[in-house]
Amino acid sequence: MECDDYRLTRTLERENLNLNPLQRGGVLTADAREALYEFSDGYSICDYCEGRLDQIKKPDINRFLDDLADFINVDVVRTVHGAREGKFAVMHALCDKGDTIIVDGNAHYTTHLAAERNHLKIIEAPNNGYPTFEIKSETYRQVLEDAIDKTEIKLAVLTHVDGDYGNLTNAKAIASTCKRLGIPLLLNCAYTMGRMPIDAKDIGADFIVGSGHKSMAASGPIGVLGMTSEWEDTILKRSDRHEKKEIEMLGCTSRGAPIATLMASFPHVKARVQRWNEELKKTRHFVKEMEKLGEIIQLGVKPKEHDLVRFETPIFDNIARSHPRRGFFLYEELKKRRIVGIKRGQTRWFKCSVYSMTMEQIEYIIDAFRDIIKKYKS
Known part of the structure; x- marks a missing residue:
């Protein structure tokens, strides 16, 4: 045979x-490689789960998520299967079919796919072309203001650093515009969270997503979704039938090596952003x-x-x-x-x-x- x-x-x-x-940014630390071995079995993280991944205390995911929230300065954090899943969850919770969102012209393709999967319309704030391909805060503001005059905008999405040119956007200025216009802002930090210091509240973002396997020395796939307390009940709404389960998280997310390696590398990641x-x-x-x-x-x-x-x-x-x-x-x-x-x-x-x-x-x-x-x- x-x-x-x-x-x-x-x-x-x-x-x-x-x-x-x-x-x-995803190369594992020695501690993460050890955790990868220890938690390599499929549901290894669930040995002491009582229904909520974020409340597990052995290993202490509950305390880790609090520390992670402090690290990026948000009120609430959940791990997801990647930054794209975090973007999808926010769009799905905030928007209805046919709604319109604003994205930047350097957005990752997964931003577009998350919007398409939610049946959303996209208006794009373009970059300034060759050779810098920069997303100007003034351009983003103008596109947003023009769009509001024509339709309701449910969400603004901004790429903190894009994966094509490595341009750092002026997220704070764009967040200020969004706040003034009453539009929640989702900041995609897949290339920045875990590499450079991030302060979501200082920036003024309502939501922030990151990538553990891309920038936080985790085996993945795993992402981070952070939010202000204002949006907690909306994003983390619980199921009517399964009262412990958060709908947008589909009950639970990372249940093994991805979150174990993210936790194991976290002290190293906190130290390296200072460099x-x-x-x-x-x-x-x-x-x-x-x-x-x-x-x-x-x-x-x-x-x-x-x-x-x-x-x-x-x-x-x-x-x-x-x-x-x-x-x-x-x-x-x-x-x-x-x-x-x-x-x-x-x-x-x-x-x-x-x-x-x-x-x-x-x-x-x-x-x-x-x-x-x-x-x-x-």
């Missing part, structure tokens, strides 16, 4: 330097040295305010046109040097991040790009 073999191995992080910005200025300094150095190589241009707002960097790279695109491996040459040259995270076949542009890397590692990466250019330009 034939037996299927689904053995899985992954040595990427152990054997290479990974530039993928999706993963830089955010050091991370910015490293990113800006990386950008400066990469641009010195010639025909490599950082897109997005300058100077960088986030570790996610998008480079336009005509130098590599020109090499690819005459290289026998075409666009695959850059990926393969980097892989020889134990550098990964740039997608196969991508030479016109790429996204990357050196978050949490040492200066020695960053210099090695810069030297690797320099060597590749020298090899094909000579």
Whole structure:
């Protein structure tokens, strides 16, 4: 009898330097790896549950959620299966079919999908185009004010830092506009919560979502949904038939390794956000040295305010046109040097991040790009 073999191995992080910005903030701590082993069984977190995940005291999820709320300065926190599920839950609780919401032009595709799944109409506040692709607070305000004159707006959604250009928006200014117009604001912090300091009340956001597996050193999938007390009864409304269960959470969310690793990494995450200025300094150095190589241009707002960097790279695109491996040459040259995270076949542009890397590692990466250019330009 034939037996299927689904053995899985992954040595990427152990054997290479990974530039993928999706993963830089999600690399597990040693404590999280231990928790991953201990809580790897499917429902392992539920051994002492009496019906409410957020009230479990062994492990102490109840206290953890209080600490997490303090960390991002909200009144109430729940874990969800990802930032996208948090966005969906807020839209579903606040909006009816056919309602209209405002989103920014750099919104993640999951913002659109959450809206589509809720049968909502979207009005978009555009970015300012090449080369910065910035979401201006004045543009967002104008779009919102114009929309209100024509229809009722149930919710405003803003991407704190986008996944295309790594631009940090002026969330505080946009939140002020929303507050003045009486529109609740949902801030998508998938790329910021757990990497840089976040203060939701100082910003003025009504709701905030984050990603444990993207930016909080958790195995995931897991997200964070925070809110002010004003919205607690709406978002966390309980079932009529199952009185302990919160409807938008579908009763419970993370029940095993995702929340265990999020909890285990939390002390490390709290400490590392205090070193955010050091991370910015490293990113800006990386950008400066990469641009010195010639025909490599950082897109997005300058100077960088986030570790996610998008480079336009005509130098590599020109090499690819005459290289026998075409666009695959850059990926393969980097892989020889134990550098990964740039997608196969991508030479016109790429996204990357050196978050949490040492200066020695960053210099090695810069030297690797320099060597590749020298090899094909000579």
